[in-house]
Amino acid sequence: MGVESGLLPAGLPATFLVRKPGRFQPHNLHAYDFMSESTKESAAIVLDCHDHGESDLVVTFYCQGIGRMTGIAKGAKRSQKRFVNKLELFSSLSLRYTEAKRSNNLAFIVEAELLESFLRLRQSMPLYLVATVIRELILAATRDLEGEDGLFPLLHWALQSLESQRPAMTVLVLFQLKFFEQIGYRPNLGSCLRCGQPFAMAQGYGFDSRAGSIVCRPCLGELGQAAVVPLSRGTIKFLDSAQHQPLGRLHRLHLSRAGLHEALSLFYHYGRHLLQREIYSLKSLSDAHWQV
DSSP: OOTTTTOOOOOSOOOOOOSSSSSSSSSSGOOOOTTTTTTTEEEEEEEEEEETTEEEEEEEETTTTTEEEEETTTTGGGSSSSTTSSSSSTTTTEEEEEEOTTTSSEEEEEEEEEEOOHHHHHHHHHHHHHHHHHHHHHHHOOOOOOOOTTHHHHHHHHHHHHHOOOOOOHHHHHHHHHHHHTTOOOOOBOOHHHTTOOOOTTSSEETTTTTTTTEEHHHHHHHHHHOOOOOOOOHOOOOHHHHSSSSGGEEEEEEOHHHHHHHHHHHHHHHHHHTOOOOHHHHHHHOOOOOO
16 A cells, blocks of 8 residues: 655644664653652553643553553653653653552653654554554553553554555454454354354355354344344455464455455444444544555
């Protein structure tokens, strides 16, 4: 998929200062009385960021080994060293922070080291839209200090794949397949929900979004059509194969354009049922006219 240069969502900077990964070198640490033995460090990806007062930012991260975490970066809007160009959406960081003293408090962000800016995701509108769907799903399915261990590598894989210009819609399909598995709702693609017969290429199927399972054609008559998503055998075979592949091998899989539409429809209905809410960024994505 080609990248459309010059398409930058409003409010996002066009250039970033990328520092080489490495150990923290905190600036003027003696000025910060919050530095203590309780200061911790974690890999993190920025999911959300908004202003707090004149100079502070409240930032939501997804952190390795921690899950979702929201913290306050004091003076970040005026920072020339500690936070400059680091707290942008989708940025991958090595984060230093102190934990909140109470569960309803914000963590205190001490410093951030930029590991990967994922700049392309903020310069290309198509990539930005896909990354935003991924971001919204993570935010919808998690709460602060909660999350599955497998979600961080999955999120990082998806953003890195988009940055590397792998087919964006395929990345989105594969992310959602693994995402629902990580949160405990792995779709059943191996056998019919009703009769239990194993998947067969000679049979026709649909997907019951309420039960999260394929249903063979003879059993489809027993279900209400509103909950059933049409699904070709080729798409089922692709998704079933992807379920059994590690993240490092998913780039070898390819799905036709028709199959992509089927899979995206499946996950749209399945996700809306599970999360009990609309994923609004998917609507923006469906309205975008660009080549997969």
